[in-house]
Amino acid sequence: MAVLLRNPKTITRTTTCSIKPLSSCISRSFSSTTLNSETDLKVPSFFSCISPPLRQEPKDRNVQWVFLGCPGVGKGTYASRLSNLLGIPHIATGDLVREELNSSGTLSSQLKEIVNQGKLVSDEIIISLLSKRLEAGEAKGESGFILDGFPRTIRQAEILEGVTDIDLVVNLKLREEALLAKCLGRRICSQCGGNYNIASIDIKGENGKPGIYMAPLPAPPQCVPNLIQRADDTKEVVKERLRIYNEMSRPVEEFYRNRGKLLEFDLPGGIPESWPKLLEALNLDHEDKCTAAA
Numbered sequence: 154m155a156v157l158l159r160n161p162k163t164i165t166r167t168t169t170c171s172i173k174p175l176s177s178c179i180s181r182s183f184s185s186t187t188l189n190s191e192t193d194l195k196v197p198s199f200f201s202c203i204s205p206p207l208r209q210e211p212k213d214r215n216v217q218w219v220f221l222g223c224p225g226v227g228k229g230t231y232a233s234r235l236s237n238l239l240g241i242p243h244i245a246t247g248d249l250v251r252e253e254l255n256s257s258g259t260l261s262s263q264l265k266e267i268v269n270q271g272k273l274v275s276d277e278i279i280i281s282l283l284s285k286r287l288e289a290g291e292a293k294g295e296s297g298f299i300l301d302g303f304p305r306t307i308r309q310a311e312i313l314e315g316v317t318d319i320d321l322v323v324n325l326k327l328r329e330e331a332l333l334a335k336c337l338g339r340r341i342c343s344q345c346g347g348n349y350n351i352a353s354i355d356i357k358g359e360n361g362k363p364g365i366y367m368a369p370l371p372a373p374p375q376c377v378p379n380l381i382q383r384a385d386d387t388k389e390v391v392k393e394r395l396r397i398y399n400e401m402s403r404p405v406e407e408f409y410r411n412r413g414k415l416l417e418f419d420l421p422g423g424i425p426e427s428w429p430k431l432l433e434a435l436n437l438d439h440e441d442k443c444t445a446a447a
């Protein structure tokens with residue numbers, strides 16, 4: 154499989170796809186963060202517990218990308234496809250939270266309550282979970298990352314900015330009516346973790362906004378008996394997640410826009426329409442684009 158990565162459209166920074174060991178700067182910098190000071194967390198002391206960053210030039214490491222976008226937009230779907238294509242780990246903080254929530258750890262019940270209300274987990278807990286994941290990846294020799302669901306607050310973005318250079322931030326966008334329908338239609342295979350969707354979305358264009366059609370994404374027969382819904386994919390909780398995204402995470406888009414790192418991508422439809430266009434927007438030449446869209 155040949156993948157050629159050139160500069161994403163509208164982004165002038167140089168990105169490369171050289172295969173180099175994962176920069177350990179984030180995990181090292183985050184590794185000193187603990188959950189102990191949660192209650193009396195203050196911004197200055199929080200920053201001071203992060204060791205000095207070890208930055209690497211983009212040419213000496215793999216890509217370091219971030220995916221932003223509202224709940225249900227498809228961050229996980231596209232980040233995971235790119236991760237497979239580029240051989241870079243896809244790290245979704247939502248998955249890390251769900252793993253912890255389903256474990257027998259001490260944080261489990263606390264996380265369940267927060268997530269099931271559609272609220273954000275504290276920056277400190279998220280950074281601790283992310284540090285552990287990055288350290289585990291580093292030990293396995295992972296290189297680069299595609300972050301999905303992080304950063305979600307300005308403070309998280311500042312912390313990330315303080316320890317490493319993000320090359321590119323992809324902001325996925327979709328009309329709000331489609332977001333709700335996609336969250337409500339989402340189904341997950343409890344065995345393999347595959348993500349499917351039963352929603353058939355057909356929203357007419359109006360007031361200059363284009364219409365959008367998204368076909369359902371059916372699960373393969375072997376996954377059908379194991380399909381489950383996320384506990385936070387109810388109408389009430391999705392609405393709260395969207396509200397919190399607008400309040401807490403929308404400013405993160407502006408943070409990266411101001412730094413010239415934001416690539417805006419309006420999803421034109423489902424995966425067959427959107428995936429080839431996303432590859433094009435990222436200036437990724439994939440010799441097998443048609444197969445990749447399947």
Ligand code: ADP
Binds near residue numbers: 246271304
């Ligand atoms: P969404 O579909 O809302 O984007 P995710 O799977 O990314 O959902 O996250 C699920 C939940 O995990 C969030 O609602 C939030 O409670 C928690 N979470 C995930 N990432 C973060 C983060 N970076 N900061 C705070 N909370 C997070």
